[in-house]
Amino acid sequence: MKVSELDTPCLLLDYHAMERNIATMAAHFASRSAKIRPHFKTPKTPEVARRQLAAGAIGITVAKLGEAEVLVDAGLGPILMANQVVGRQKIDRLMALLARGAEITVAIESEFNIRELAEGAKRSGQEASAIIEVDSGMHRCGTGDPAETVRLAGLLEESGIRYRGIMGYEGHAVLLPTEEERRDKGSAALAIIDRHVEALAEAGFPPEIVSVAGTGTFAIAGDWPGVTEVQAGSYVFMDGRYQAVMPGVFESALTLLTTVVSVHERYAVCDAGLKSLTGEFGMPASIDGRIQVRGLSEEHAHLVGEGFAALRPGDKIELLPSHGDTTLNLHDVYNLRRGDEVLEQWPILAARKFR
């Protein structure tokens, strides 16, 4: 099948660009003590995670249990769950995965988390493993005070939960527009992590895992003493926003194929709206930048830019999403492409996992 024969809107994944992105990241970490444990919230399909593991990734990072369930079904891991597991239903889902033999370490940030985890482990007879999430400046979840981090490490041990280390995600730094700003903010975040690591080590809890960073800070974090792993995810597809702030490192592998449905004097309209393409992190554009999206409604994008004038109804064009993660989540399959050829379809299994 040809790309031009696909019904739209649909996702196109350049298989070889993706493979090169995986290889580039793998090569970066091959000679370093820190390793890559790529985030599954970007690809959401075991097909990609399997290739990342084959290239040397030490495991997979996930955002939620639904993603972990997809990986365990595919026999992939070990898994780092980079968020807290909260509530009886979710604790029981985690225990069910551990009972299947999965190796999963979850992030905790409070005594409440430790109590829920310990109770779940006791109910199910499983051994839980945890790392402590530190707030390294993004101000979302995580402990802010090294003394609290040390207290939680002690509580983990008392509660019979295997203490494995700490994590922090400098989400406030990863998308800053220049490398210098990312280095400044990223380094400040890693210095906060250092203070928690030092306090833990002094108290007799040296961390085995120190997990940090995203695609915008992977290089800074990979060279930071003490960091053991990097949880970057976006690099594998490299969306528009990341490509704008750090061009030339990875290739844009994921685009949305869309059909022009209406052409007017000053704009055209295609069949890609907020139900198939995110508006997060700004508007999408064609890879060459000649067609820009001015606005998105539910089922339509308004196209402008120097390239719009050549468009005719029925034309198929590709748009590069500003944010891959909140776009691919809206779809069912990746159409793997090489040029105009569709090689295969991969179901985006974890896009339909809602919690």
Place this chain on the structure above:
Amino acid sequence: MKVSELDTPCLLLDYHAMERNIATMAAHFASRSAKIRPHFKTPKTPEVARRQLAAGAIGITVAKLGEAEVLVDAGLGPILMANQVVGRQKIDRLMALLARGAEITVAIESEFNIRELAEGAKRSGQEASAIIEVDSGMHRCGTGDPAETVRLAGLLEESGIRYRGIMGYEGHAVLLPTEEERRDKGSAALAIIDRHVEALAEAGFPPEIVSVAGTGTFAIAGDWPGVTEVQAGSYVFMDGRYQAVMPGVFESALTLLTTVVSVHERYAVCDAGLKSLTGEFGMPASIDGRIQVRGLSEEHAHLVGEGFAALRPGDKIELLPSHGDTTLNLHDVYNLRRGDEVLEQWPILAARKFR
């Protein structure tokens, strides 16, 4: 099952509030010559459409073929497709629905649309029906010149496609903050529709269907001479943005149940992010307004407002989405609730229809 026992994030649908919204809209149109053909892009489940039809709706409006396919599978219609059907794959899907006996009228706006539709009808031996979309001021799709509208009506007849009338959607007016502004902009849009209707009538193409309006302009449009039907959809669930601009007309029936996962001095965090809750049309809030969302990342919402301080990890709270349509599209089921009781689950069948 109790609402508090549901795993989160998930959608709660207040069954009786929804029923009252359907009844309120039905009562409004019972005594008018214009009728309601509610938009399916909001509920996306036949369970709601069936109840709207039972209450007197003259059919269902859809945004895309995937929605029409769900309705035809459920035996519901007649269907007005309020967008153009563009491209060979979609034309063939439309013809397949007609071959199953479905009554579907589609919007066209160009000679290109008419040619594709006529060729599809010829290929399949089906009779196609169309209305002409007019640009009534939103500047998305549709003809701008009454002479062009008349020319297209003639081309439809020449092409063997049943000409049924026109439609326009004043999307630029429906969410304006005051009733006066909605009346001014809405009336201006309807006056544009009038000019096309007059030109069509003079040329011997009096429209059988004149379809317009959304929830924010249903009352204005329902009293406008010549309008035969209103394609409002949001009223059935009544999201936060609509409730803010037209309070007291319909009830907020759809909320997102979410769990508090992290509590800090100045904010709390819950497990609802852009993968389960839209950021379109502003940030969500609790129905009483005491908890506000300051920002959404992929899996988290930052909670502030006077109500946040009482929150504890594990608490379940409800948020009213700013826009229902781009929120429910992210989910698999509605949990029908009466107070704290879960009555039933309805799959959101058309949320998984991507095109």
